[in-house]
Ligand SMILES: Nc1nc2c(ncn2[C@@H]2O[C@H](COP(=O)(O)OP(=O)(O)O)[C@@H](O)[C@H]2O)c(=O)[nH]1
C-alpha cells in the first residue's frame with residue numbers, strides 16, 4: 001500500500017483490501033463488550049475533544065520540548081511519565097506545557113505507559129488515549145488521524161504500522177528484526193499484524209481499562225498484543241511514519257539487545 005490516507009488496510013504484497021477492521025483470530029469482527037456509548041460521552045471544546053496523549057519519557061531533555069509543543073495545539077492534554085530521568089526531562093516537559101507524572105525510580109516503559117493510562121482514566125470525559133514517544137520519532141498528523149478513527153468508533157484500538165506505506169526509511173537489519181517480531185506475534189496470537197512494536201497507538205477507554213502493562217522495552221509491546229489477543233477488541237492498523245534521526249539511532253536499542261529480545265520471545 002502506498003497511499004498515506006487512513007483507508008482500508010491492505011495486506012502487504014497483496015491487492016485485496018482488508019476489511020476496515022483488523023482481522024480477528026477467528027476472522028470475525030467482535031463487537032466491543034461493555035463499552036458505554038462513547039460518542040455520546042465526548043465533550044467537544046471548540047472542536048477539540050478530551051483525548052489524552054501519554055508519553056513515556058526517559059532522559060529526553062534535548063527533544064521532549066519540541067515534541068510537547070508540537071502536540072499541544074492539536075491535542076491539548078499531554079501527560080509525560082518520567083521514569084527517573086537524570087537529565088532534567090521532567091522540568092523541560094513541564095515547562096513546555098505537559099502534565100508530568102514521575103516515578104521515583106526507573107520502572108520501565110510498560111509500567112510508565114500504564115501509569116499514564118491510569119492517569120488519563122481519571123478524566124471522566126476521556127474519549128481516547130494516544131501513546132506517543134518522547135524522542136521525536138512520531139508524527140502528530142498520524143496521531144490525529146488515528147485518534148479520529150477511534151472517535152469515529154471505527155475500532156476500539158488503532159495500531160501504528162511503519163510497514164503499510166513507503167514513508168519510513170529503515171536500516172535492513174532493523175527491518176528484519178521488526179518483521180521477525182511481527183511474525184512471532186502473528187504466530188503466537190493469530191492477530192494479522194505487520195508491526196507489533198510500534199509505540200504510536202490510539203484506543204478508547206474500554207481498551208484502556210482492560211489492559212495492564214508491566215514489561216519493559218520491546219517486551220511491553222508483546223505484552224500488549226498478547227492481552228489484545230485475549231480481549232479481542234475491534235482493531236485496525238494505520239500507516240505511520242517513524243522518523244529515524246541521528247539522535248534516535250544513537251540512543252535506540254542495540255541490535256544485540258533486539259536479537260536477545262527476539263530470542264526470548266521465541267523461547268518463552
Ligand atoms: N518511562 C520510560 N520511558 C522510556 C524508557 N525507556 C524508553 N522510554 C521512552 O519510550 C519511548 C521509546 O523509547 P526508545 O528508546 O526511543 O525506543 P525505540 O524508539 O522503540 O527504540 C521514548 O519516549 C523513550 O523516552 C523507560 O525506561 N521508562
Ligand SMILES: [Mg+2]
Pocket residue numbers: 133135137248252
Ligand atoms: Mg525512539
